Amino acid sequence: MSASGRASGLGKFLLLTIFLFFIWILLSGVYTPRRWDEILTGLIASAIISAFTSQLLIKCPASRALNPLRWIRGIAYLIYYFLYAEVRAHLDVIYRILHPAMPIRPGIVSVPCELKTDFGLAAVACSITNTPGTVVVDVDERERKFFVHWINVTSQDEQTCRSEISKPFEDRLRRVFE
Amino acid sequence: MIGIATLLAYALLAIGGFCAVVGAIGLMRFPNYFVRLHAATVAVIGGSVIPLLGLAIYSLSIPAGWDERALYFSNALIIAALIVLTSPVGTHAMARAAHRAGVPVEPKVCDKLEEASR
Amino acid sequence: MMLTYFAIPLVAAILMLMYRAVAGPTIPDRVLAIDSSTSLLCALMVLFAIMYGVYLLLVVAVALALLSYIGTLVLAKYLEGRSVGE
Numbered sequence: 524m525s526a527s528g529r530a531s532g533l534g535k536f537l538l539l540t541i542f543l544f545f546i547w548i549l550l551s552g553v554y555t556p557r558r559w560d561e562i563l564t565g566l567i568a569s570a571i572i573s574a575f576t577s578q579l580l581i582k583c584p585a586s587r588a589l590n591p592l593r594w595i596r597g598i599a600y601l602i603y604y605f606l607y608a609e610v611r612a613h614l615d616v617i618y619r620i621l622h623p624a625m626p627i628r629p630g631i632v633s634v635p636c637e638l639k640t641d642f643g644l645a646a647v648a649c650s651i652t653n654t655p656g657t658v659v660v661d662v663d664e665r666e667r668k669f670f671v672h673w674i675n676v677t678s679q680d681e682q683t684c685r686s687e688i689s690k691p692f693e694d695r696l697r698r699v700f701e
Numbered sequence: 702m703i704g705i706a707t708l709l710a711y712a713l714l715a716i717g718g719f720c721a722v723v724g725a726i727g728l729m730r731f732p733n734y735f736v737r738l739h740a741a742t743v744a745v746i747g748g749s750v751i752p753l754l755g756l757a758i759y760s761l762s763i764p765a766g767w768d769e770r771a772l773y774f775s776n777a778l779i780i781a782a783l784i785v786l787t788s789p790v791g792t793h794a795m796a797r798a799a800h801r802a803g804v805p806v807e808p809k810v811c812d813k814l815e816e817a818s819r
Numbered sequence: 820m821m822l823t824y825f826a827i828p829l830v831a832a833i834l835m836l837m838y839r840a841v842a843g844p845t846i847p848d849r850v851l852a853i854d855s856s857t858s859l860l861c862a863l864m865v866l867f868a869i870m871y872g873v874y875l876l877l878v879v880a881v882a883l884a885l886l887s888y889i890g891t892l893v894l895a896k897y898l899e900g901r902s903v904g905e
């Protein structure tokens with residue numbers, strides 16, 4: 524293994540160790556060094572797990588995954604997603620459930636997606652599925668297309684569906700993952 | 702005396718309970734499996750993630766030591782994050798399997814997936 | 820205690836979901852109802868843990884959140900190859 528490859532492997536190892544140790548701290552609820560034995564156990568366990576799995580779990584170089592600009596954009600996306608997109612979709616679906624006449628027009632439409640990386644595709648699919656009103660039923664990985672079950676089909680045209688369903692998520696996630 | 706954080710926690714818990722009941726009503730009213738998925742998303746995201754966030758805020762003001770408060774706070778947040786991360790994957794896997802197994806999509810406006818796989 | 824009143828809508832929602840789990844015409848309906856009620860049960864467990872001061876319930880809630888996801892995935896893989904009839 525070359526020197527740069529070894530440095531990259533060390534970066535991945537440290538990144539995963541810190542992440543797992545953070546989760547251990549949150550789960551065990553030990554924040555004071557008074558109970559140092561639990562903290563030491565967590566550090567050793569996360570180091571052993573990360574030594575075996577860091578090459579499998581982190582695919583891109585560690586310097587790219589650590590870029591702070593991406594993290595800031597990701598947090599901004601999370602704030603937009605939970606405070607605006609989720610609230611709007613919830614109010615829409617709650618209105619459709621409680622209306623006595625049940626105004627639904629369900630159907631499966633196809634939505635193209637332009638993101639290149641697998642992480643980006645998965646993030647867009649999870650965002651679409653997690654908002655009520657749209658569920659990804661199938662993914663065509665060769666043509667980069669989602670088949671989305673939509674509760675209120677207003678148009679069957681691909682580009683119109685894209686601007687209605689996945690465009691706001693895609694534009695923000697492209698700057699996080701690519 | 703009730704603080705602002707406790708009032709916020711009560712508001713989040715009330716919103717979550719409303720979303721849970723509405724999602725369950727939708728699961729009983731809607732006509733087929735694929736439409737019921739949307740009501741189930743309301744019940745999962747609105748009905749359990751929002752109360753968990755409210756409980757995380759509430760646990761900061763319970764009469765206990767700081768160690769115990771931090772334990773409740775961080776565990777509630779971790780369970781909320783687990784549900785947000787895992788529920789779309791399970792929903793998508795189940796919807797895909799149901800469509801391949803031939804669960805009816807009626808009533809429908811269009812079905813592009815059936816046209817594409819034919 | 821105020822938290823008791825917030826447990827009532829969650830329990831009512833779980834009972835309504837159990838109706839769909841018993842009556843649902845196809846297998847995916849039942850799986851969907853049980854999956855949703857499991858995540859509601861996680862929220863209910865954390866509520867009871869804070870209400871009674873039993874922090875061991877938190878561990879059970881974390882395990883339940885992970886196990887329901889794995890169960891749904893296994894059932895989806897199992898259903899993918901066969902047709903769902905009445």
